[in-house]
Amino acid sequence: MQKLTRILGLGLVVAIALTGCAAHDGPPIAEVKSAAALQEQMTAGVMIVHALDAEHYAKGHVPGAINIDYEKMTPEMLPAEKNKPMVFYCAGGMCPVSRMAASKARSWGYTNVSVYEGGIKDWRAAGMKVESGTEPRP
Numbered sequence: 685m686q687k688l689t690r691i692l693g694l695g696l697v698v699a700i701a702l703t704g705c706a707a708h709d710g711p712p713i714a715e716v717k718s719a720a721a722l723q724e725q726m727t728a729g730v731m732i733v734h735a736l737d738a739e740h741y742a743k744g745h746v747p748g749a750i751n752i753d754y755e756k757m758t759p760e761m762l763p764a765e766k767n768k769p770m771v772f773y774c775a776g777g778m779c780p781v782s783r784m785a786a787s788k789a790r791s792w793g794y795t796n797v798s799v800y801e802g803g804i805k806d807w808r809a810a811g812m813k814v815e816s817g818t819e820p821r822p
Contacts, residue, residue, distance in 0.1 A: 713786045714798040716771055719810035722746070722800050730769040734804075735785040744814040746773065746807055751818070754785040759792045769796045776803025 716722045726732060732749040734741050741751040752761050754774075762770070770789065774781035782799040789797045800806075808814060 716798050716800040719807050719812050733772045735772045735774050735781045742818045744816050747815045754781045766793050767795050771798045771800050773800035773803045776805030
């Protein structure tokens with residue numbers, strides 16, 4: 685009986701793991717690894733998206749970033765061009781919002797999305813300029 689329980693338990697673990705893999709659509713979301721790399725992306729004209737709410741955006745954001753609150757994000761807030769390069773960021777560290785926003789954009793057919801995992805925390809730590817205020821918005 686214990687052997688059957690172990691086999692069923694192992695089968696359940698494998699089924700759950702495979703379900704997670706099946707839900708992933710496409711290649712992994714690319715990561716921008718540093719503030720300097722994000723600055724290069726900005727110079728190249730990539731759309732930078734601060735994915736937290738307006739209050740966080742007003743306290744400080746990457747210069748030129750637009751504010752699209754992940755919780756209110758709709759396809760209409762994103763570019764019509766589905767292959768427009770976009771980098772999503774949030775607070776950094778353990779903040780999952782940038783990855784969730786990028787995943788949501790990908791689910792809507794956007795193909796060139798990345799995340800800056802370090803977020804505004806890493807941006808500040810690198811000594812980069814930070815803007816404050818509530819503009820611009822899509």
